[in-house]
Amino acid sequence: MIAVATTPQLLGSRVSAALDGLQRAQPGMLWIAALGFLLALLGNAGSWRSAIRMCGGDLSLGDANARFGIGSVVNTFVPARAGDAVRIALFARAVPHRDRLWTTGGAFAALSAARALVLAAVVVLGAAVGAVPLWPVAVLLALVGVAVAAAVFARGRRARTHVSHVLDAFRALGREPRAGLRLSAWIVLAMVGQLAAGTAIAASLGVRSPVTAALLIILALDVAGLVPITPGNVGVTSGAIAMALQTHGVAATPALSAGIAFHAVETATSLVYGIGGALYLAGGVSTGGRRWALVAAAATACLAVGAVFGMTVLVDVV
Numbered sequence: 001m002i003a004v005a006t007t008p009q010l011l012g013s014r015v016s017a018a019l020d021g022l023q024r025a026q027p028g029m030l031w032i033a034a035l036g037f038l039l040a041l042l043g044n045a046g047s048w049r050s051a052i053r054m055c056g057g058d059l060s061l062g063d064a065n066a067r068f069g070i071g072s073v074v075n076t077f078v079p080a081r082a083g084d085a086v087r088i089a090l091f092a093r094a095v096p097h098r099d100r101l102w103t104t105g106g107a108f109a110a111l112s113a114a115r116a117l118v119l120a121a122v123v124v125l126g127a128a129v130g131a132v133p134l135w136p137v138a139v140l141l142a143l144v145g146v147a148v149a150a151a152v153f154a155r156g157r158r159a160r161t162h163v164s165h166v167l168d169a170f171r172a173l174g175r176e177p178r179a180g181l182r183l184s185a186w187i188v189l190a191m192v193g194q195l196a197a198g199t200a201i202a203a204s205l206g207v208r209s210p211v212t213a214a215l216l217i218i219l220a221l222d223v224a225g226l227v228p229i230t231p232g233n234v235g236v237t238s239g240a241i242a243m244a245l246q247t248h249g250v251a252a253t254p255a256l257s258a259g260i261a262f263h264a265v266e267t268a269t270s271l272v273y274g275i276g277g278a279l280y281l282a283g284g285v286s287t288g289g290r291r292w293a294l295v296a297a298a299a300t301a302c303l304a305v306g307a308v309f310g311m312t313v314l315v316d317v318v
Contacts, residue, residue, distance in 0.1 A: 018256035021205070025257075029204030030265055036197030037269040043190030044068060047114070048091055050183045051107040054172035057094035062280065067091055069277025072270040084108070102165035110169035111187075113147030114180065116140045118187045119222060122195075126215040131248070136219075147173075194218055201262045202245075205254055213248055217262060220244035237263045 042065065049064035067090035075083030092104040120140040126132040147170065154167040155174025173180045198214030207213045220240040238259035245255035 015256065017253045018260055021253055021257035022261055024205065025261055026204040029200045030261065033197040033200035033204070033262075033265050034269045036193045036195075036200060037266050038273065039193030040190045040197065041065070041068065041072065041193075041270065041273050043186050043188075043193055047111055047183055047186035047190065048087065048107075050179070050186055051111050051169055052091050052094050052104070054110075054176075054179050054183070055095055055103050055107055055168045057091070057096065059091070059094040063094070064091075065273075066277035066280040069270075069274035070281070071274075073274030073278070076267055076270055076274070097165075099159075099162050099165040102162055103168040106166035107169040109166070110147065110173065111183070113144055114183050114187050116143040116147075118184060118191050119219075120144070122191065122215060122218060126212075126219065129212050129215070131212045131215050132219060191218070194221075197266070198262065201258055201265065205258050205261065207245065207248075207250055207254065207258060209248070213245055213250070213258075216244040216248055217241050217258075 045065040045068035046061065048068055049059050049061060052059050068087060070090060071083035071087035074086045075081055088101065088104045088108055092100040095103050120137045123132060123134065123137050123140065127134040150167060150170040151174035154171040159165045159168060195214045195218060198217040199210045202210035202213035220243070221237065223240060238256065241259035241262055242252070242255040245258055246252060
């Protein structure tokens with residue numbers, strides 16, 4: 001890994017040229033992208049909290065962010081999206097019955113359905129500007145239709161077996177549809193953060209129509225997420241983004257630069273966020289311990305952000 005980092009030529013001339021192209025990125029826009037990724041993480045954590053609360057769990061927003069952040073760190077280093085399994089295990093602890101894993105797995109399915117609905121809106125927006133075809137909307141809405149059918153089926157039935165607790169989240173949605181609006185609102189917030197990050201990355205490298213490019217990036221990420229074969233999906237994510245941007249008329253090297261930049265900034269943001277979450281949970285249940293853990297997490301994040309900001313922005317100013 002050290003050899004590759006110091007001699008990117010080992011990965012091929014195109015990747016080496018793409019890494020060289022990152023030097024032309026505007027640091028300020030990359031920092032805006034990091035804020036966008038942070039907003040996306042906060043939105044996703046809020047959606048998990050909303051889903052767990054629908055199922056009777058009691059969870060603060062700080063706890064939700066900490067648990068979601070630990071899953072993000074695991075996804076960074078372990079393939080096959082193992083972080084999602086870690087999130088299910090961590091969030092399940094907030095569900096007050098013995099079949100909590102079944103319930104939390106169902107909550108994850110409900111979250112996926114809500115995300116499909118929001119993603120369908122993104123596809124419609126992308127089709128409106130001529131960036132993507134409209135047909136994926138049918139697939140996404142079919143998934144939403146299955147979720148709605150599950151909610152209607154489960155709302156009048158009680159969970160009588162272990163497996164039936166998988167429908168707890170759908171049962172809650174059937175009985176209180178407004179809960180679905182709250183859930184979707186958090187996912188919309190996360191999507192806005194991702195779009196802002198993608199727009200900032202594209203703008204930092206001079207990609208034309210950066211908002212349209214961001215729409216392509218978001219859709220490419222969802223496709224890349226279907227094949228999480230490497231830790232953090234490294235390589236797959238950058239390649240998918242590069243291919244999507246090439247359909248937007250971006251040359252191969254700048255497109256790959258954008259993909260690498262997107263993955264690097266997202267990974268750095270997730271690591272800082274996740275380490276903070278780990279420190280927060282390490283404080284235990286006592287008020288004093290949690291307070292000091294929060295202070296340690298904040299201090300760690302500030303030191304990391306300050307160091308990177310100095311290396312990327314202040315050096316150029318000086």
